[in-house]
Amino acid sequence: MITFFLFLTIMHHGESVSTVPVSKPHGLESSSTGGLLQDNGVRAAYWPSFTGYPASSIDTSYFSHVYYAFVLPSPTTYELDITSYDVDKLLEFTNATGGWNPPAKTVLSIGGGGGGSLPETFSQMASQEYSRASFINSTIKVARDYEFDGIDLDWELPSNESDMSNLGLLFREWREALEYEANETVRPRLILTSAIYYASIISFDGPPRSYPIQAISQYVDWISPMCFGYHGNWENFTGSHSALYDPSTNLSTDFGIGSWIRAGVPPEKIVMGLAAYGPTWSLQNPNANTIGAATTGTGPGGGILVYSQVIDFNQANNATVVFDNISISYYSYSGDSWISYDDVGSIESKVHYARARTLAGYFFWALGQDSDWVISSAASQA
Numbered sequence: 001m002i003t004f005f006l007f008l009t010i011m012h013h014g015e016s017v018s019t020v021p022v023s024k025p026h027g028l029e030s031s032s033t034g035g036l037l038q039d040n041g042v043r044a045a046y047w048p049s050f051t052g053y054p055a056s057s058i059d060t061s062y063f064s065h066v067y068y069a070f071v072l073p074s075p076t077t078y079e080l081d082i083t084s085y086d087v088d089k090l091l092e093f094t095n096a097t098g099g100w101n102p103p104a105k106t107v108l109s110i111g112g113g114g115g116g117s118l119p120e121t122f123s124q125m126a127s128q129e130y131s132r133a134s135f136i137n138s139t140i141k142v143a144r145d146y147e148f149d150g151i152d153l154d155w156e157l158p159s160n161e162s163d164m165s166n167l168g169l170l171f172r173e174w175r176e177a178l179e180y181e182a183n184e185t186v187r188p189r190l191i192l193t194s195a196i197y198y199a200s201i202i203s204f205d206g207p208p209r210s211y212p213i214q215a216i217s218q219y220v221d222w223i224s225p226m227c228f229g230y231h232g233n234w235e236n237f238t239g240s241h242s243a244l245y246d247p248s249t250n251l252s253t254d255f256g257i258g259s260w261i262r263a264g265v266p267p268e269k270i271v272m273g274l275a276a277y278g279p280t281w282s283l284q285n286p287n288a289n290t291i292g293a294a295t296t297g298t299g300p301g302g303g304i305l306v307y308s309q310v311i312d313f314n315q316a317n318n319a320t321v322v323f324d325n326i327s328i329s330y331y332s333y334s335g336d337s338w339i340s341y342d343d344v345g346s347i348e349s350k351v352h353y354a355r356a357r358t359l360a361g362y363f364f365w366a367l368g369q370d371s372d373w374v375i376s377s378a379a380s381q382a
């Protein structure tokens, strides 16, 4: 199974929050009626091009949109830097889409949580009109060359208010360019989406900064808050990494989604993140094994297991599985190993939550992590 990831780990109030586990060797049709996750709801998943999981294996009966993750901009020209590795993967992906039954829309995702100089590259690109235009033009060219239906920005994360206001300009100019190009070529407009922080204000690792709500509401087809990574083994206690609710902190999906809606983003422009992986810890005392128990470091899988591996681990180790009805998530433990994850019950509750708040839909990080489509199908049918 898939074990190759890098993580972006970000300090959060002196703790840290890891976002989409991502990166690659070198280095996410708007439902205009909104909401309800019915025929026109967004049921999306990212395909990490760098794990070896074949694009031809994706069962699109569970997904309306498949995101190609990721391509990167050049730090000097700001045009997309399509390496020969990317070409092979893009061709594999494009070729595979022909075999998908039913068909799904495809979206080219740019960026990811690779860290390094990537946030600085996005910051610089977004800071000047000319570099924004170079970037925008190249994203349209690559998306059209490889027959995508849309483009996604995954900038992790804007560092200050000027990054945020430049992001707003980028979204406006990008949308205008997409409208113009569609008009010129008489083709359906490419959709524009963005994977973003779980909440509308980022208040760690730098000054508090708010996403450009007006530009997002006007120019982006939808945003995809990354509703996971709230806790991990950078902390010395166990936690629910994708808690739907948390009565004592703001680190929860309910807080994050609520913050976007309170800030003014229409619910029908929000696609809620779901995780198909979970962090693992080593318990300090195997008998102290509830949420908040003391830990000494990472657990099995070097600190992360994907859903299929969690299920295998639980079986192989006769692990105790607990549904936490406060956070609406699962954990399991065996000996000193402790794992936070989502399973069918919590995934269904989260999709019901998304429906109740009339969100546009949900997305999974990531394809290749499920076990026989168990949680993908649970989400799709919830």
Ligand SMILES: *[C@@H]1O[C@H](CO)[C@@H](O)[C@H](O)[C@H]1NC(C)=O
Binding pocket: 091, 092, 095, 096, 099
């Ligand atoms: C393209 O897809 C066909 C079947 O759909 C497969 O046989 C072929 O190997 C694929 N080619 C590439 C380059 O992935």
Ligand SMILES: *[C@@H]1O[C@H](CO)[C@@H](O)[C@H](O)[C@H]1NC(C)=O
Binding pocket: 130, 133, 134, 137
């Ligand atoms: C981007 O594309 C537009 C429309 O084709 C063109 O007018 C503009 O000069 C291009 N800008 C850059 C920097 O490539």
Ligand SMILES: *[C@@H]1O[C@H](CO)[C@@H](O)[C@H](O)[C@H]1NC(C)=O
Binding pocket: 119, 120, 123, 159, 160, 162, 163
């Ligand atoms: C905002 O953050 C970017 C990226 O780190 C940095 O290059 C830029 O100087 C910062 N701007 C301000 C005004 O602090």
Ligand SMILES: *[C@@H]1O[C@H](CO)[C@@H](O)[C@H](O)[C@H]1NC(C)=O
Binding pocket: 179, 180, 183, 184
């Ligand atoms: C689309 O093209 C028509 C002419 O073909 C023009 O009148 C209209 O203003 C264009 N719209 C945009 C958004 O470019």
Ligand SMILES: *[C@@H]1O[C@H](CO)[C@@H](O)[C@H](O)[C@H]1NC(C)=O
Binding pocket: 236, 294, 295
């Ligand atoms: C956990 O870490 C905090 C600081 O991050 C420290 O104050 C505390 O003593 C640690 N607890 C244990 C049990 O190591």
Ligand SMILES: *[C@@H]1O[C@H](CO)[C@@H](O)[C@H](O)[C@H]1NC(C)=O
Binding pocket: 248, 249, 250
């Ligand atoms: C949670 O967020 C609200 C609104 O931003 C803020 O007033 C409150 O202080 C935060 N609570 C915690 C525990 O961070």
Ligand SMILES: *[C@@H]1O[C@H](CO)[C@@H](O)[C@H](O)[C@H]1NC(C)=O
Binding pocket: 318, 319, 320
């Ligand atoms: C599995 O664990 C349960 C308690 O959690 C125990 O009753 C049972 O005997 C264990 N089975 C094996 C095969 O270890």
Ligand SMILES: *[C@@H]1O[C@H](CO)[C@@H](O)[C@H](O)[C@H]1NC(C)=O
Binding pocket: 325, 326
């Ligand atoms: C949550 O679970 C606990 C322990 O199993 C139980 O006592 C409590 O009634 C449950 N609460 C809800 C709201 O289901």
